Amino acid sequence: MENGTDVSLDTLASISNALLVPVSELFESIEEEAKEVEIMDMSKEQLIQLKYRKTITVSITLLVIAAILLVVLLQSSP
Structure with a gap:
């Protein structure tokens, strides 16, 4: 790429990803x-x-937060 040679679309897709x-x-x-x-x-x-990945990332983040809150609540209860 740097020296002006042709690059495959797959390579460009990898770079853009x-x-x-x-x-x-x-x-x-x-x-x-x-x-x-x-x-x-x-x-x-x-x-x-990319939209799908963002949705999955948000979902996983929310699950982790929920799990942390559950652990905190369970530890703080008598």
Whole structure:
């Protein structure tokens, strides 16, 4: 990538996933219409996955908080 060589869409997807952004955010513009459609489709799928991950993260966080509160309440009761 750094020296201007072509990179596969899978590699770009891996990079964008690590950055928590859709692959389309890695480009200012896309010259080939077919590539643009492919990248936009992948970006839509990534956005769905990111939303799902956030939902799972929030759910797990709430479960952990509930478990901590339960432990505290059980320890403080006579």
